Amino acid sequence: MLGKFVLWFSGAMFIAYGLACLANPQLPMAYAGLGALSGDALPEVAAMYGGLQTGFGVFCLVGALRAAYYRPALLLLALCIGALGLARCYWGITGETAVGAYTYGAAAYELTTTLLACIALRQR
Secondary structure, eight states: OHHHHHHHHHHHHHHHHHHHHHHOTHHHHHHHTOOOOSTTHHHHHIIIIIIIHHHHHHHHHHHHHOHHHHHHHHHHIIIIIHHHHHHHHHHHHHSSSOOOHHHHHHHHHHHHHHHHHHHHHHHO
8 A cells, every 4th residue: 555655656756857857958957056058958858857757657656556567666755755765865964055845846746755665665
């Protein structure tokens, strides 16, 4: 039950945020304080924040709906979101400038999701 909840919730969150970022790549750029220094910036942000997150969310939903993809989706969630959270924490702690609410909120979401996915993986 926990695993399905984590997959449904994560799928919905990643698809919603991914589609929002695909439609408006300046949205995540503004949250993170990023600037577009070349014409490659918006396509890169749209691809990574929009396309990748949307596809990741769809895979989470597939894992929630199809038994054959349940464990692979939880494992992908734990590994990818865990690595994302750890990298964010590392640079949030060791970086030269203070981070804001965006980084704290994202890290909390990522580490909580990773923990729940790991617990769900151990349950089966």
